[in-house]
Amino acid sequence: MPVVTPPPDHPNIRIPQVPPIPPRFLALGLIPLLVLLGVCYWWFVQRIEVQAGEVLVLVRKWGEPLPAEAGDQVVLYPELLKQLGEPPDSTRYTGILYEVLPEGRYFYDPLFWKRITAPAQFVGENEIGILIRKFGRPLPPGKALATEPDERGPVREWLQPGRHNINPFAYDVVRVPKVQVPEGSIGVQTLLSGAEPKNPNSYVVASGERGVQPDILPPGLYEVNPYEKRIDVIDVRSHTIDLRGDDAIRFPSNDSFEILIEGTVEYAVRQDKAPYVWVAIGDHEDVESKIILPYIRSLSRIEGSKLIAREFISGESRKQFQDRIFEGLRESCYTQGIEIRAVLVRKIEPPAAIAGPISERQIAQQEIARYENEIKVARSEAKLVEQEELQKQNQAIGGANREVVTLTLQAEQSKAVAITEATQRLEVAKLELEAAQETAVALRSRGQAEAQVTRLEYEAQAQPLAQAIAAFGGGDAYAQFFFYQKLAPALHTITDSTSGPLADIFRAMTDVPDRPPSTALPALSARSRADEPDSAGDVVEGGEQ
Structure with missing residues (x-):
């Protein structure tokens, strides 16, 4: 190993010298390091996890900016790319991608893409989601819906209940019940x-x-x-208006007395006129204040001015007054889409100055009417008793008639049953007679057939005999032939036998002492042969016959 020269201040220290690493080994060591760095960059930098209930929106950073003709658009929606002459999957321009990605794991390089996670849209069970498009051309004046795919504004179609992956940069979702x-x-x-x-x-x-x-x-x-x-x-159900208190109707009578009326009006909106009522009149408060109350006050004043004060106390006059108001109000309101179902006048209050005398007169008239009603009731009760007695008599007569009818029906039914049974027995007897006659005919036919068969059998047996008799020329000849035919075997047996009583007789006749045997036997033999029938010949001849 090479040794490095020690420094001057430490002459005794020996430092080993490391040899230089070859370049190829250095390159081989950098490759795993680069691979590890690439994997770490791919996993920790490019990876993005989109959680449940979220969507991923991608914004392309690299590319050409949108041309001026695109205006202020930032979303690369299909119609915009089509107008620019690009396919839907074009990667030419920068901007927000129209489609979003659901939850999951994705790998997009942040150098080329801006990655934005946003919540998905959820529409409840009893509501719908209205899409408000953020991209496209502004709507022309007077238009409320975006009917074209490149128009900005509310979209006609809506989202059903559930989850929807909507791009928040492309649409707003408005939930309405x-x-x-x-x-x-x-x-x-x-x-x-x-x-x-x-x-x-x-x-x-x-x-x-x-x-x-x-x-x-x-x-x-x-x-x-x-x-x-x-x-x-x-609401098209019945509604009521109570005319009392401040809403009570006041008007002068024909004789200038002030009359106060309280009542109730029942009405309903006609279904076929409901659109007209809603737009031309309004809700039920408008119907009552604009239509019914003005009409009934006007009719009450018009019809009330035709009567004098005391006529409002009489029951008959009050009934006529109520009917006229009802008919007039119903005709006037029907053309306006309101159906008047009832008008009831509950109270008519005349002036106190005439109320007392009129009331006494009314009481006297009511007493007279009560007595007349009692007389009518007594007459009705008497007539009722008479009708009850007549009813009892009619019930008794009806019961007797029902009994007679019942007995008559029972007798007719018994008669019909007896006739039916007799008819059935007669039909059965006829069928049995026909069956017996057919049986007798069958027995007679079978007897005749059996007799015919027996006769034919006998004829078949007699036919050979008749032919044999005809061959012999008559019955005597055939009888003699038949007799000889039966007798010849017996005689042949007798003559051929040398033992027995008959043989002894013949032996005695042939045993002559003085005559030599040679002279007597031939003659006897010749005579015997002459008298003996030719049995063989007869049999053969009979067989041939």
Whole structure:
């Protein structure tokens, strides 16, 4: 190992000298270090974690700035790139990317990209999300919705309940509740964005034109973009107005007495006229103050001025006065979209100076009417008793008639049942007779067939016999042949046998002592042969026959 020369002040110290490292080994040692540095830069600098419920917005730093024709745009949305002649995935210009990335792990170099995390948009169950576009051209005057993809402002489409990954630099999200039209109410629609109305002076425009629409919405839950349409809820159930106290009606009678009236008016808004009522009149307070109260005060003064003070106490006059007010108020309000359902006059207060005498007169008239009513009641009770007795008599007659009818029906039913049973038995007997006749015919046919078969069998057996008789020329010849045929074997057996009584007889006849055997036997033999039938020949001949 080489030794380095010691310093002058320390001559005894020996310092070893390190040899220089070759350049190739130095390069090999730097490669792992660079790789480690690259991995650390990639993991700790370029890595970005997007948590749950967040989105990642990327801003491109490297590239050309947007041209002047893009104006103040900073979001690289598809329509802008198309206008600049670039594809949707172009990397030419700097700016905010339109698309966002959901939660996850991503690697983007901060030298080239600005990375911004933002919360995702959540829309609740009973609400919708309205998108307000931040990029694009400003809306022209009079236009409320951004209907073109490059227009800035509220968008017609809305977000349904749930999570939505929205670029916060491109859109604002306004959450609005759904519109609830309860039972007993309707919804009046006002279109805020649409075509100009052909008749701008009309309270209700045609469907699709900007303004109050003629169509109404029934009860239900509706999703409505408030920048496009407004829904006003109108109660179409019955409402009442109490005319009492300060609201009581005062007017002079025909004879200049002041009359005070208290009553109740029941009304409802017509559904087919609800849009007109809403825009031309207003809500229920406006309906009462602008339509019903002025009309009923005017009608009460007009009709009340036709009657004198004492006529307001009489029940008949009060009823006619109430009916005239009801009919007049209903006709006047119906054309305004208000349906008058009832008008009730609860109290009519005449002046005290005439109230007493008129009341006494009314009491006397009421007493007379009460007595007349009692007489009518007594007559009605007598007639009721008479009707009850007639009813009992009719019930008794009706019961007897029902019993007669019941017995008659039972007898007719029994008769019908007996006739039905007899008819059934007759039909059964007829069927049995037909079956017996068919059985007899079948038995007769079978007997005839069996007799015919037996006769044919006998004929078949007799046919060979008749042929044999015809061959012999007659019955006698055939009988003699048959007799010989049966007798010949027996005679042959007898003559051939040398033992037995018959053989002894023949032996005795042939045993002659004085005559030599040679002379007697031939003659006997010849005679026996002459008398013996030719059995063999007969059998053969009979067989041939």
